[in-house]
Amino acid sequence: MRGFYWLALLPALLLLLGLYVAPLFGVLLISVTEPRPGLGNYELLLTSASVQRALWTTARISLMTTVVTLLLGYVVAYAMRTASGTAQRWMMFWVLFPFWISVLVRSFAWITLLRGEGVINTALRGIGLIEEPLPLVRNELGVVIGMVHAMLPYAILTLYANMRGIDLRLMAAARGLGAGRTAAFLRVFLPLTRPGILGATVLVFILSLGFYVTPAILGGGKTLMIAEYVALQINETLRWGLGTMLATTLMIAVLGLMWTLSRVLDVKKLFGPG
Amino acid sequence: MHTLKRSGATLALAWMVLSFLLLPAFVVFPVSLTTTRYLSLPRDGVSFQHWRTLFTDPAWMSGIWESLVIATVSTAIAVAAGTLCAIGCWRLGTRVAEQVRAAMILPLMVPTIVYALGIYRLYVELDLVGTMLGVILAHAVTGLPYVVLTVTASLSNLDPALEKAARSLGANVPQTLARVIVPNVLPGVLSGAIFAFIHSWDELVIVIFIGGRALFTLPRLMWDGINENLDPAIAAVASALILFTLVVLLVELGLRARRERRDGGAA
Structure with missing residues (x-):
């Protein structure tokens, strides 16, 4: 009766191949056929100044996001690891709740907080700290704030999953052998979290590369990352060749990094909602 | 007993970061009023005028309705196909089945913008742009990974002997599936359904591309509103969505706790 179970795979497989994999191949195909066959679109990676600016903006913002997210996320994961059971559960809930709010809603919330007439600037002016509103949004700062906010749960969950496997008595042993608190952390705990740090870094960086909604809303059109640049090519200038070439490049970069990561860690565990 | 001394500064910083995480969720409620x-x-x-707008304005109401229909139907498809697939892979246990399961998480890894271009182009050919069916199918296939992952997680705790016992007692394969396997992984199926539903309900990028001039789901209406006039009614929509997420998350956490209790009891 194994035939039946093979049959059970069929609906999902057909959906995936027909409506997911095939369209992706379509993107790849368009990128080497429009406007004319060949690798002309890919040459733009090396020759077009606006393409390079978008790539550079994407790399810069993704890197900043990754560094800030990892630092803040590590602190939270560490506090969660060492907290008592109840505090740990509360912290976990506080991480998961914003995680499940859509990035659209969160970006909108950041607009209401950060814009010139927004909550933060109004409050700061109200108590007389500033006279002119601070430029917190519609620039790179706004984008990074929104993206760090979106990425923190991924980093915290990845780091925490790794830290949970570490025996805290090792730290006590190090202290017993005469290491100071800082030394015990730096020489015992920190090295043990290297897989978590690596996993979280790659994951946050990869996810940052493809961000569309957050930079589009909080960047105000001034900080053009790849995804938004691609959407512009398709919706405004109708340059399908250029748009699909960048999309393909993005996909290859993401899948390549993901594959590298999977050599080191179990990627499925990082993504599992469970 | 905790042998690791907790540092007050670390803990304070951690709670500050957590407050930063929660800040946006709490600011939209007062703004909506x-x-x-x-x-x-x-x-x-x-004033509740902006909430009134949300529930009386025909555009917002039709957005809520379209989002509900799309999310419900696409979730049903994703749950049916994803559950069957996860069970098939689990029972077969071959290398090929393993690879099928790995392929199913592809939609979680590829940036949505890339897929949006591809499906838009395909739908132009198939004349599905701006149709409910088109969006439902696209959301179903991108919702599959959530179901496959949660059901697979549930199955990993299920004893394969149960299936053999049912078969030797005379149940045929569909009966075994419906009466033995599925009831045992139901919490996983429900979790998957919840995640697939939220995925579709919140999805924006694909809808921007394939919604055409006819389909305006709730996220797409929000997106247009943010880009055009920043109406406070959007704050009411955002608050409603956050409340909705909170309720769904609490249900999911409850399910997970139940699942863990049961698995813990079985082990």
Whole structure:
């Protein structure tokens, strides 16, 4: 009766191949056929100044996001690891709740907080700290704030999953052998979290590369990352060749990094909602 | 007993980061109650006018309706196909089945913008742009990974002997599936359904591309509103969505706790 179970795979497989994999191949195909066959679109990676600016903006913002997210996320994961059971559960809930709010809603919330007439600037002016509103949004700062906010749960969950496997008595042993608190952390705990740090870094960086909604809303059109640049090519200038070439490049970069990561860690565990 | 000394500074910083995480969720509620026609905290009194707009304006109402229909139907498809697939892979246990399961998480890894271009182009050919069916199918296939992952997690705790026992007692394969396997992984199926539903309900990028001129789901209406006029009614929509997420998350956490209790009891 194994035939039946093979049959059970069929609906999902057909959906995936027909409506997911095939369209992706379509993107790849368009990128080497429009406007004319060949690798002309890919040459733009090396020759077009606006393409390079978008790539550079994407790399810069993704890197900043990754560094800030990892630092803040590590602190939270560490506090969660060492907290008592109840505090740990509360912290976990506080991480998961914003995680499940859509990035659209969160970006909108950041607009209401950060814009010139927004909550933060109004409050700061109200108590007389500033006279002119601070430029917190519609620039790179706004984008990074929104993206760090979106990425923190991924980093915290990845780091925490790794830290949970570490025996805290090792730290006590190090202290017993005469290491100071800082030394015990730096020489015992920190090295043990290297897989978590690596996993979280790659994951946050990869996810940052493809961000569309957050930079589009909080960047105000001034900080053009790849995804938004691609959407512009398709919706405004109708340059399908250029748009699909960048999309393909993005996909290859993401899948390549993901594959590298999977050599080191179990990627499925990082993504599992469970 | 905790042998690791907790540092007060670390803990304080951690709670500050957690507050940063929660800040946006809490700011939209007061803003949605503002008396003004622009985005601000309420100054002189509160007003429910923007919430009234949300539930009386035909555009918002039709957005809520379209989002509900799309999310419900696409979730049903994703749950049916994803559960069957996860069970098939689990029972077969071959290398090929393993690879099928790995392929199913592809939609979680590829940036949505890439897929949006591809499916838009395909739908132009198939004349599915701006149709409910088109969006439902696209959301179903991108919702599959959630179901496959949660059901697979549930199955990993299921004893394969149960299936053999049912078969030797005379149940045929569909009966075994319906009466033995599925009931045992039901919490996983429900979790998957919840995640697939939220995925579709919140999805924006694909809808921007394939929604055409006819389909305006709730996220797409929000997106247009943010880009056009920043109406405080959006704050009411955002608050409603956050409340909705909170309720769904609590249900999911409850399911997970139940699953863990049961698995813990079985082990």
